Amino acid sequence: MNTLKSFFLFSMITLWCAACDSQGELSEPVILYNQVGYMVDAPKMVLVSPDVTEVIVRNASGREVLRASADAPVYWPLSGDSVRKVNLSAIDVPGQYRLVMNGAEREINVLEQPFTDVAKAAVKAFYYNRSGMAVDSVFGGPWARLAGHPDTIVYVHASAADENRPTGTVISSPMGWYDAGDYNKYIVNSGISTYTLLRALQDFPDYFDQLRIGLPDADSAHPDLLTETLYNLKWVLTMQDPNDGGVYHKLTTLKFEDFVMPHQAVNKRFVVSKSTSATLDFAALAAHSAGILCRYNDLVEMGEEALLKAIKAYDWALKNPDLLYFQPGDVSTGAYDDDVLTDEWFWASAELFLATGDQKYLEAAKSYYQRPSIPGWSQVDALGVLSLLDDVSLKDDVWIHQLKSDFLSLVDELVEVSKTSPYGISLSSFEWGSNSRVANEAMLKLFACKLTGSDDYWHSALSDIDYLLGRNATGYCFVTGFGDKKVMNIHHRPSIADGVVEPVPGFLAGGPNTVVFADCPNAERSLFPAKSYVDLACSYSTNEIAINWNAPLVYLAGGLDALLIK
Numbered sequence: 001m002n003t004l005k006s007f008f009l010f011s012m013i014t015l016w017c018a019a020c021d022s023q024g025e026l027s028e029p030v031i032l033y034n035q036v037g038y039m040v041d042a043p044k045m046v047l048v049s050p051d052v053t054e055v056i057v058r059n060a061s062g063r064e065v066l067r068a069s070a071d072a073p074v075y076w077p078l079s080g081d082s083v084r085k086v087n088l089s090a091i092d093v094p095g096q097y098r099l100v101m102n103g104a105e106r107e108i109n110v111l112e113q114p115f116t117d118v119a120k121a122a123v124k125a126f127y128y129n130r131s132g133m134a135v136d137s138v139f140g141g142p143w144a145r146l147a148g149h150p151d152t153i154v155y156v157h158a159s160a161a162d163e164n165r166p167t168g169t170v171i172s173s174p175m176g177w178y179d180a181g182d183y184n185k186y187i188v189n190s191g192i193s194t195y196t197l198l199r200a201l202q203d204f205p206d207y208f209d210q211l212r213i214g215l216p217d218a219d220s221a222h223p224d225l226l227t228e229t230l231y232n233l234k235w236v237l238t239m240q241d242p243n244d245g246g247v248y249h250k251l252t253t254l255k256f257e258d259f260v261m262p263h264q265a266v267n268k269r270f271v272v273s274k275s276t277s278a279t280l281d282f283a284a285l286a287a288h289s290a291g292i293l294c295r296y297n298d299l300v301e302m303g304e305e306a307l308l309k310a311i312k313a314y315d316w317a318l319k320n321p322d323l324l325y326f327q328p329g330d331v332s333t334g335a336y337d338d339d340v341l342t343d344e345w346f347w348a349s350a351e352l353f354l355a356t357g358d359q360k361y362l363e364a365a366k367s368y369y370q371r372p373s374i375p376g377w378s379q380v381d382a383l384g385v386l387s388l389l390d391d392v393s394l395k396d397d398v399w400i401h402q403l404k405s406d407f408l409s410l411v412d413e414l415v416e417v418s419k420t421s422p423y424g425i426s427l428s429s430f431e432w433g434s435n436s437r438v439a440n441e442a443m444l445k446l447f448a449c450k451l452t453g454s455d456d457y458w459h460s461a462l463s464d465i466d467y468l469l470g471r472n473a474t475g476y477c478f479v480t481g482f483g484d485k486k487v488m489n490i491h492h493r494p495s496i497a498d499g500v501v502e503p504v505p506g507f508l509a510g511g512p513n514t515v516v517f518a519d520c521p522n523a524e525r526s527l528f529p530a531k532s533y534v535d536l537a538c539s540y541s542t543n544e545i546a547i548n549w550n551a552p553l554v555y556l557a558g559g560l561d562a563l564l565i566k
């Protein structure tokens, strides 16, 4: 049988068996729902399998409050199944409700502000991933752990050596977050992650100013989100070579460490290769943060230093415009290699212009500008656009008008897709970290809502969070520590090695995709990308966590909550 035929047969069997168990008996209907909570004054949608035509909703005292009929089933080629939408928006009183259908029951929560706990946990996750610091039991509960990776003795790798800092030179580069389930620290990925958290702070200041998450270094003068972000920013600023302004691509062991606790992962650490991408991302982040730091008396000096470093980094990039990152032969940790830097040039130029007012950076930004795309570690043009659109002094500028219209047309397209998508999201493909793409799309939608005030945008972002919290083709609530069908086995070294059953909470799992099938050789994996996810620690391609995936979750959960307090 040829591949196409067997794939077709496989799909038919999958469809036919959607409502059967292994013996072909009728099994429970499928119901997919946001397992954390729905917002009271907002659209509420659950998904059911084709066998369900009506859902009865009962309140906590058992009284029927709604009978909602299910829409016609719609097939999604990406999930290989058909689902029906059920609109529960008529529920307008907060509380717990039971959904009853075909003999099965599920409970949903309807709340004024359902996402506060997710927002707090998503910020706290960064604290749990701090390098060079113990997690105290007062703040970390069962996930308390010893400190690892002080990074006060870090070697200059041959790929990064020059006459000022020859191979083997020792430098100090402490603090910062571990990138993900591994223990390394990568500038490219730190750039977007740190920026996204600062963006959340700027876009929803009232909300994040008062959000307290329990940090050992918290104080009343700074929002906790800023305190957490500073922990990484301080590390980022150590990654510049003061001699020439170039920035090391990463701080890493030569190979990934084993699945041990941070203090047991003691292999030598190196700074590897300066690269144009890391240097531009550094310049953008440092320049952007300068503007924020200068608002706090005790951080003014750090802000001024950050700006000087940003300028120096940009100058280095001008002299070394094409130094792409190539993984040295003896290094096998994350590469974050990107060979298209137009967007990094745009972002850095935009931020340097905003921070200095110097027209030369504006001219550069204009020359690199292209219609933005969804943010990702290798795609940062939207970040520059958000910063420019946020600057009130530019709002009458003709070029900025163009940016705004390009940005809104991008978000409008996303919203249109989500309206017709069977699962109510804007994804049309599934990449590594697919859940983060959902969250990043939602971030753009919330920003568009701030720009225009249109409900359509935040409703679509709300549908994205519903997806992440359980209303997806796998039925998992993808944030650790939350949900009825919980993710338990993230590819996260501390969660694997700490002996605690529950994983470290607040992390967004990478999510379904079909990029790598070999990570868990014995696991059954769907061939359909939206279902191709396994909650197994071996599955680094679907079940790792990462700072650039959690940052847009912070923005989304906090942003939605914040919009509701208006």
Ligand code: 9MR
Binding pocket: 180, 181, 182, 256, 333, 334, 540, 544
């Ligand atoms: O554990 C590694 C994880 O943290 C990385 O994100 C991932 C992708 O680079 O790689 C994991 O390491 C795997 C390696 O790439 C291939 N061999 C198996 C390793 C994990 O068991």
Ligand code: 9MR
Binding pocket: 179, 180, 181, 182, 333, 334, 335, 336, 432, 433, 540, 544, 545, 546
């Ligand atoms: O998020 C990254 C993804 O886009 C890449 O395809 C993948 C393989 O290179 O690497 C991912 O990033 C990992 C990084 O290399 C190492 N730390 C964990 C990151 C998340 O898996």
